[in-house]
Amino acid sequence: MIEYSLEEKTYTLNLGPQHPSTHGVLRVLLEMEGEFITKAEPVIGYGHRGHEHMAENRNYLQFLPNTARVDYLHALAYNQGYCMAVEKLIGLVVPERGEFIRVITAELNRISSHLLWLGAYLLDLGAFTPILYCFDDRENLLDLLDRITGSRLTYCFFRPGGVPQDLDDEFITGTRAFVKRLRTRFKDYDNLVTKNVIFINRTKDVGVITQEQCVKYGLTGPMVRGSGIPYDIRKSEPYSAYPQFDFVIPIGDKGDILDRYVVRVREMEQSLRIIEQALDKLPNGPIMAEKVPKRLKPAEGEVYQAVETARGEFGCYIVSQGDIKPYRIKLRVPSFGNLSILPELAVDTLVADLVAILGSIDVVVPEIDR
Amino acid sequence: MINYFKEIAVGFYSLLAGMAVTIRYFVKPIVTVQYPRQQLTMSPRYRGYPQFIIDPETNTHRCIACEMCARICPSQLIQVEGTKFPGEKQKRATKYLHEHYYCSLCGLCTEVCPTEALEYSKEYRLAGFHREDFVIDHLALLQKRQQAAALPVTPIPTEAEIAAAAAAEAAAKEAREKEAAAKAKAAKTAEATKEGKSKEAPEEAKSKETPPEEVKE
Amino acid sequence: MELLAQFLGSAGARMLVGLIAVIALVSVNALFLIWMERKVAAHMQLRPGPMEVGPHGAIQTVADALKLMGKELITPDEVDKPIFWLAPIVVFLPVLLSFLVVPFSQSWIIRDMNVGIILILAFSTLAVLAILMAGWASNNKYAVFGAIRSVAQNIAYEIPLLITVMSIILMVGSFKLSDIVAAQSQYWYVLLQPLAFIIYITCATAETNRAPFDLPEAESELVAGFHTEYSGMRFALFFLAEYTNMFIVSAIATVLFLGGWHGPFLPGVIWFLLKVYALIFLMMWFRWTFPRVRFDQLITFAWKILIPLAFANLLITALVLKLR
Numbered sequence: 001m002i003e004y005s006l007e008e009k010t011y012t013l014n015l016g017p018q019h020p021s022t023h024g025v026l027r028v029l030l031e032m033e034g035e036f037i038t039k040a041e042p043v044i045g046y047g048h049r050g051h052e053h054m055a056e057n058r059n060y061l062q063f064l065p066n067t068a069r070v071d072y073l074h075a076l077a078y079n080q081g082y083c084m085a086v087e088k089l090i091g092l093v094v095p096e097r098g099e100f101i102r103v104i105t106a107e108l109n110r111i112s113s114h115l116l117w118l119g120a121y122l123l124d125l126g127a128f129t130p131i132l133y134c135f136d137d138r139e140n141l142l143d144l145l146d147r148i149t150g151s152r153l154t155y156c157f158f159r160p161g162g163v164p165q166d167l168d169d170e171f172i173t174g175t176r177a178f179v180k181r182l183r184t185r186f187k188d189y190d191n192l193v194t195k196n197v198i199f200i201n202r203t204k205d206v207g208v209i210t211q212e213q214c215v216k217y218g219l220t221g222p223m224v225r226g227s228g229i230p231y232d233i234r235k236s237e238p239y240s241a242y243p244q245f246d247f248v249i250p251i252g253d254k255g256d257i258l259d260r261y262v263v264r265v266r267e268m269e270q271s272l273r274i275i276e277q278a279l280d281k282l283p284n285g286p287i288m289a290e291k292v293p294k295r296l297k298p299a300e301g302e303v304y305q306a307v308e309t310a311r312g313e314f315g316c317y318i319v320s321q322g323d324i325k326p327y328r329i330k331l332r333v334p335s336f337g338n339l340s341i342l343p344e345l346a347v348d349t350l351v352a353d354l355v356a357i358l359g360s361i362d363v364v365v366p367e368i369d370r
Numbered sequence: 371m372i373n374y375f376k377e378i379a380v381g382f383y384s385l386l387a388g389m390a391v392t393i394r395y396f397v398k399p400i401v402t403v404q405y406p407r408q409q410l411t412m413s414p415r416y417r418g419y420p421q422f423i424i425d426p427e428t429n430t431h432r433c434i435a436c437e438m439c440a441r442i443c444p445s446q447l448i449q450v451e452g453t454k455f456p457g458e459k460q461k462r463a464t465k466y467l468h469e470h471y472y473c474s475l476c477g478l479c480t481e482v483c484p485t486e487a488l489e490y491s492k493e494y495r496l497a498g499f500h501r502e503d504f505v506i507d508h509l510a511l512l513q514k515r516q517q518a519a520a521l522p523v524t525p526i527p528t529e530a531e532i533a534a535a536a537a538a539e540a541a542a543k544e545a546r547e548k549e550a551a552a553k554a555k556a557a558k559t560a561e562a563t564k565e566g567k568s569k570e571a572p573e574e575a576k577s578k579e580t581p582p583e584e585v586k587e
Numbered sequence: 588m589e590l591l592a593q594f595l596g597s598a599g600a601r602m603l604v605g606l607i608a609v610i611a612l613v614s615v616n617a618l619f620l621i622w623m624e625r626k627v628a629a630h631m632q633l634r635p636g637p638m639e640v641g642p643h644g645a646i647q648t649v650a651d652a653l654k655l656m657g658k659e660l661i662t663p664d665e666v667d668k669p670i671f672w673l674a675p676i677v678v679f680l681p682v683l684l685s686f687l688v689v690p691f692s693q694s695w696i697i698r699d700m701n702v703g704i705i706l707i708l709a710f711s712t713l714a715v716l717a718i719l720m721a722g723w724a725s726n727n728k729y730a731v732f733g734a735i736r737s738v739a740q741n742i743a744y745e746i747p748l749l750i751t752v753m754s755i756i757l758m759v760g761s762f763k764l765s766d767i768v769a770a771q772s773q774y775w776y777v778l779l780q781p782l783a784f785i786i787y788i789t790c791a792t793a794e795t796n797r798a799p800f801d802l803p804e805a806e807s808e809l810v811a812g813f814h815t816e817y818s819g820m821r822f823a824l825f826f827l828a829e830y831t832n833m834f835i836v837s838a839i840a841t842v843l844f845l846g847g848w849h850g851p852f853l854p855g856v857i858w859f860l861l862k863v864y865a866l867i868f869l870m871m872w873f874r875w876t877f878p879r880v881r882f883d884q885l886i887t888f889a890w891k892i893l894i895p896l897a898f899a900n901l902l903i904t905a906l907v908l909k910l911r
Contacts, residue, residue, distance in 0.1 A: 065444055065475075133395070146412075146415070148415065150413075150416055151417060151475060188391050195388075196385065197380070198385075
């Protein structure tokens, strides 16, 4: 807790809930000595919407739109985690084509989430153009996803048992064209951002996270991979169709902001590889499991399913008592753990550095509060 | 010393590379759409608001008021009412209200409908001044769309017509029940006279025993 | 009648006409520059920019100015009133005065002083005073932060500016701006002193508080800078002063490095204006490409990189001139 002192040495500053640099309604209480921060304390809870309470009052199919709104930037992965948990409980097996469609759309969504992070992060640092280039790429991508899912941001596309609607040829040709286009755009991003001396000076050796800190705070996602630990749930506990694809996990070595930035850009490139391979190997066949019951009534039991989202590990823990409504659903969100390292990283930094560090953690505050 | 100059040179070159990217984009054509002077067409699966599909054969809706959509909607936004009109095989919707202001566009109502009566419109220019502007009366909307497409307009049943249909249905049901009861009685008496009184007693005893077992379980 | 003729031929009349012309130029320039900045930014970001008001948004700035004029001039409670009211005026004065000696063409100088360049450099330092007045009088600790940062930045970047200007003065041998322009009739000095040109442009961008050195006005950090508490027309005056400052430093760069009004076919004034606006486009190009430099890195950059390089340039210039 921050104690309010009567001596004139330190003063309290409020990086309030309404602020352009905190991605959502996050409040950070700062205790500052001159220009340097001595203590930082994030205050959350401004966006609590009661998703887990809603889960107790809706049946399994009705809860699906809620999962997309927990983290709206990578909504399809959250859909996937939840659907896989329900499938585990009921005992459904998703057919091949359904799994491939899930992987393709989830990876496209991951790219869109990372593109938005890149643009917004550079906006925090003061560069006003990369965000518009990222959004231009994202428009292309969102149009593609709009063709099959019908939505642009909060998708409710997966169902327990598979996918309700199939891809069409225009989507496949459009995706291939998009993959080509994004690869040329990465060169532009390299020249404009990654190699820029001003950007490198602001992100090198700032906000260093050691490997012990990763384990201590329970971080997941690009935070961990930036510090050198090659932990990715798609490789360590493979699910869905990921074992069939050949991709690498990019890792950094020092754990500063520049490493995390490079890890995310390389992840985008790996996602493009996965999408290409999936489109090449796409099998024909059904997209929904065979006997999906009209009323999903799983047996009594508990299940935990983790998936790798753009921010880290999303876990869906369902307790069922044999009813059509779940007894309890707990959503383990990555941003909650990732944000917990902020007080330790923020000591003895300038406010400009704090903004840079907060951006590199890639927090989506609505998912912290759910 | 050499490092110092090398750093400056590399840094300076990176700045020039960044500027080259920006000036290339400066001369590219713009990618924005000047709405409202230019309009966009939505993709075929775009989710505007749910609406009735106009069946190409009957030129009207296919809703049989089974209320599956009302039950599956996560936000409970659909109100359906319907009766069976005399002369038709199934129920028909007489009132279908959908409160669109809370709709999460999940698509569950369109998927679960047994007659595939619902689809998503491609209308994205949704703006109004009151919340009540977004309570969509689907039968009225269907009439507007039929008029726009120069199709025969489906009349919305009035209260009197609904009451009359309900009454007619009730009367028909009563008549059918009476007929069925009369038939069953006739069948029973025919059986009784055929098989004789000895077989009646064990059948009656069996039918008396089974009810208590069911209650225990 | 004789008095009138005397007056019309005198330097006083020249000053009066010049003053009116300068005020007209400053207003039109600000109007044009704000529109140009928005259009340049927009096209670099693949969008059209203002298109509604007037053809391609040409009179958008007039609409914005009218809006600003209609706003309420809020004076917060415990400010230092005289200083608070004077600050926007003081920030404008040095810029206007610098127009006295700028040679727009061979005969279009209001007053060709023989300490021309020193006058401009002296007056540009007064702008720092105005920023400090604005920040201090606002009675707002964030405004004071922004003002202090801006003062440190301005002072740090003035030194390499002065040194690079000295290298040019060494080559010309006079402080008169018309002499400097006349000495470039054969070839422009940017070819002889490219390093000085680069350093000058960097310092000019920092002097006018433009990105990537716009920390005093940073929007995505906590403070809104030294002009937090100013609203309406006062804020417009700060803005106007910034754009006019851009014009002045680009004009000095043109005079020193790009040959002033020299150029084939077209009259001198047109060439001068073309060169000035080309340099302003360069400064806008910087703003929309680079992220912001952190404050300590900004000061390090000035003291550890720019000043040694500027000194080295000066030494080499002096050596070459001595050996010739």
